[in-house]
Amino acid sequence: MDSLNRMALELADEALEFTEELDIGAFELDNGATVIDFGVEHRGGLEAGLLLAELQTAGLATVQTRVDDVAARR
Numbered sequence: 042m043d044s045l046n047r048m049a050l051e052l053a054d055e056a057l058e059f060t061e062e063l064d065i066g067a068f069e070l071d072n073g074a075t076v077i078d079f080g081v082e083h084r085g086g087l088e089a090g091l092l093l094a095e096l097q098t099a100g101l102a103t104v105q106t107r108v109d110d111v112a113a114r115r
Contacts, residue, residue, distance in 0.1 A: 046100040052096040053077060056089075063089040 056077055057067055065085055066078040072115040079085045079093045087106055 046099075048101075049096055049099040052092065052100055056092055057097065063092065065089050 053075075056063065056065060056079075057075070059065075060067055063086065065080075065084055066083040067075055068078075069075050079089050085093075091104050091106065095102070098104070
C-alpha cells in the first residue's frame, strides 16, 4: 500500500490540475511549499470541498453530498 503522504500528494496534484474548474487557487511560499486555497481568497464550492475532504483523508474515506431538507416541515 502506498504511503498516506503519497496518496494525498496525488490528490493535491489533481486539485492543482483543476484549479480553474474548481474555482480554487494555489501559490508557492518562499520555502517552496505550495498552498492550495479551497475557499479563503477563492470561491471553491461543493466539488472543491469534496476533493479537499478526500485529500485530508488521503483518499481513504468516501465523501459525498446529498441534498435534502434540513428539518421536516409541519
